[in-house]
Amino acid sequence: MQKQDLRTWRFVLPVASGLAVALLAGGTICGLSGPAMAQQTQASSDRIWDGLKGDVFGDKAIQDDGGLVRIEAPKRAQDAALVPVDISIDPAKAPDGVKALTLIIDVNPSPVAATFRIGDDAGITHLATRVRVNDYSYLRVIAETPDGALHMNKVFVKASGGCSAPAVKNMDEAQKTMGQMKLREFAGEAGKEPEMQLMIRHPNNSGLQRDPLTQYFIPAHFIQDLSISQGDRPILSMEGGISISEDPNFRFDFKAHGNDEIRVKATDTEGKVFQGHWPLETAGL
Amino acid sequence: MPIDPLRRKLLGGFACAGAGAAILPCCLGRAALAASEGAGMALKPVADGVYALRGADELMSEANDGAIANLGLVVGDEAAAVIDSGGSLVEARAFIAAFEKVTARPVRYLVNTHMHPDHVFGNAAFRALGATIVGHRNLPRALEARGAFYLQNFREQIGDALMKGVEIVPPTLLVDERLELDLGGRVLELRAWKPAHTDNDLTVLDRATRTFFAGDLVFMDSLPTLDGSLLGWLSQMDGLAALDAARAVPGHGPVPADWPAALQPERRYFEALARDLRKAIAGGVPMAEAVKTAGRGERDKWALFDAYNERNATAAFAELEWE
Numbered sequence: 001m002q003k004q005d006l007r008t009w010r011f012v013l014p015v016a017s018g019l020a021v022a023l024l025a026g027g028t029i030c031g032l033s034g035p036a037m038a039q040q041t042q043a044s045s046d047r048i049w050d051g052l053k054g055d056v057f058g059d060k061a062i063q064d065d066g067g068l069v070r071i072e073a074p075k076r077a078q079d080a081a082l083v084p085v086d087i088s089i090d091p092a093k094a095p096d097g098v099k100a101l102t103l104i105i106d107v108n109p110s111p112v113a114a115t116f117r118i119g120d121d122a123g124i125t126h127l128a129t130r131v132r133v134n135d136y137s138y139l140r141v142i143a144e145t146p147d148g149a150l151h152m153n154k155v156f157v158k159a160s161g162g163c164s165a166p167a168v169k170n171m172d173e174a175q176k177t178m179g180q181m182k183l184r185e186f187a188g189e190a191g192k193e194p195e196m197q198l199m200i201r202h203p204n205n206s207g208l209q210r211d212p213l214t215q216y217f218i219p220a221h222f223i224q225d226l227s228i229s230q231g232d233r234p235i236l237s238m239e240g241g242i243s244i245s246e247d248p249n250f251r252f253d254f255k256a257h258g259n260d261e262i263r264v265k266a267t268d269t270e271g272k273v274f275q276g277h278w279p280l281e282t283a284g285l
Numbered sequence: 286m287p288i289d290p291l292r293r294k295l296l297g298g299f300a301c302a303g304a305g306a307a308i309l310p311c312c313l314g315r316a317a318l319a320a321s322e323g324a325g326m327a328l329k330p331v332a333d334g335v336y337a338l339r340g341a342d343e344l345m346s347e348a349n350d351g352a353i354a355n356l357g358l359v360v361g362d363e364a365a366a367v368i369d370s371g372g373s374l375v376e377a378r379a380f381i382a383a384f385e386k387v388t389a390r391p392v393r394y395l396v397n398t399h400m401h402p403d404h405v406f407g408n409a410a411f412r413a414l415g416a417t418i419v420g421h422r423n424l425p426r427a428l429e430a431r432g433a434f435y436l437q438n439f440r441e442q443i444g445d446a447l448m449k450g451v452e453i454v455p456p457t458l459l460v461d462e463r464l465e466l467d468l469g470g471r472v473l474e475l476r477a478w479k480p481a482h483t484d485n486d487l488t489v490l491d492r493a494t495r496t497f498f499a500g501d502l503v504f505m506d507s508l509p510t511l512d513g514s515l516l517g518w519l520s521q522m523d524g525l526a527a528l529d530a531a532r533a534v535p536g537h538g539p540v541p542a543d544w545p546a547a548l549q550p551e552r553r554y555f556e557a558l559a560r561d562l563r564k565a566i567a568g569g570v571p572m573a574e575a576v577k578t579a580g581r582g583e584r585d586k587w588a589l590f591d592a593y594n595e596r597n598a599t600a601a602f603a604e605l606e607w608e
């Protein structure tokens with residue numbers, strides 16, 4: 001069985017064309033007892049991406065990042081369920097800012113991990129989160145500038161799995177504490193804007209496992225819509241989110257405007273809504 | 286976004302999920318000396334009617350037959366119970382051949398101490414013997430979530446030959462809190478723990494000899510791996526130490542081990558790891574940086590430290606951040 005055949009069932013959130021969910025069906029069902037699968041290489045990850053990008057971005061050209069955006073992750077991910085990812089934007093290369101960041105994990109069954117939209121004057125130049133990675137894969141970030149141009153940077157991650165499967169570690173606790181939120185604010189380093197870290201308790205289960213006996217698929221249950229604002233002014237929002245790790249965690253810098261409070265609203269795939277608000281502390285930091 | 290279509294599509298889409306596999310640092314082996322070496326598969330007598338098979342202090346590999354966990358056998362007047370089935374059918378069958386030399390009693394129960402492959406990949410061999418498979422109430426759910434991934438990943442890691450016949454066989458007798466198993470004139474006390482090494486840790490105490498099969502709630506020599514809850518593990522240390530046991534068979538490490546002294550090394554490690562991480566979290570150090578240094582002071586004290594410490598630190602960081 002060709003590796004590529006395994007990747008033809010796709011669920012993607014097209015970014016360029018809005019929120020519609022596109023499903024590309026037509027693949028073969030792969031049996032678990034099938035032949036051994038070799039792990040992905042950089043070349044095979046790129047091939048997956050080549051087959052995928054049109055579905056996500058249409059026929060829009062995707063340029064090399066040219067230093068405008070950068071994605072970092074450990075070369076060897078320690079825990080496949082918790083791979084730290086760091087995205088940074090160079091303001092000198094993007095004087096008008098960045099509108100959206102799409103995070104792609106080529107080999108995951110739903111490769112579009114999340115799409116982030118940045119508020120007009122939010123001043124975000126750095127965003128860190130954690131993702132599940134199913135196999136060796138490129139992690140890609142595609143930054144969309146206000147002129148609509150797309151800029152891509154990528155990093156290859158050797159995800160470790162085995163004993164650390166990309167699954168929720170403590171399921172009862174995850175269910176019990178679901179919806180709790182925590183916001184931390186950090187003073188920026190010298191000359192930099194302050195940082196904010198939003199943490200949400202949620203199993204954020206990708207549903208990407210199946211019972212080998214019953215062939216029954218564990219339903220996905222994840223935060224699919226998130227908005228963070230200062231007062232009514234959007235700072236950061238996220239759509240998608242299927243490959244974000246359990247207890248979604250986002251850390252980013254931002255430019256505060258006035259003293260309005262920070263508001264957060266998250267909606268999961270079951271329609272549950274979680275909300276929180278916190279006073280802006282960064283003025284005092 | 287409409288939810289039902291999304292889910293249906295996801296479910297359909299997952300027909301091919303988990304297709305990838307990775308070579309894992311956590312189970313890449315050094316040269317092995319364990320089970321496969323000739324008649325090396327000898328049971329070690331631990332107490333009257335109690336035996337153990339000592340696993341190698343290594344990662345699972347083709348060379349060691351996946352035999353890295355300690356397995357146990359308790360023989361009663363009517364029947365025997367086995368504790369954990371090993372990391373392959375090759376290991377499981379060698380284990381069966383070895384204990385058939387010491388007892389002719391049927392294996393009535395196979396107790397799985399938790400979900401990890403080195404403890405459950407041999408299950409099919411015991412199902413074939415007619416044993417009832419016993420596990421923590423959370424074990425079926427945990428195997429559902431990970432089984433396909435384990436089968437894919439470990440094929441990469443230990444090779445096709447060793448994966449031959451390996452199936453995820455879930456338990457059919459579940460333990461909510463406590464359960465007694467009668468082997469005829471001999472009672473085993475099973476206890477389900479709160480999340481620690483995993484969220485499905487189960488232990489076995491042989492009442493007659495006060496031998497405690499701790500599963501991976503106790504690691505010695507090999508660095509413990511954290512796949513459940515650091516705080517849960519630490520908070521149950523006192524409960525573990527208070528057990529009326531004369532000796533323990535740890536999931537990994539020397540057999541038998543003094544009880545409760547066996548707990549001391551891992552307790553020291555976890556406390557050091559937690560201390561380092563709490564300091565980093567309080568100081569706003571991001572996860573990716575903090576995990577590089579946390580727990581390093583323990584490096585010289587453990588085998589497999591480099592394979593597991595950063596992974597433990599990563600999981601623990603995410604947990605401790607919520608304190």
Ligand SMILES: [Zn+2]
Pocket residue numbers: 399401482501
């Ligand atoms: Zn284990």
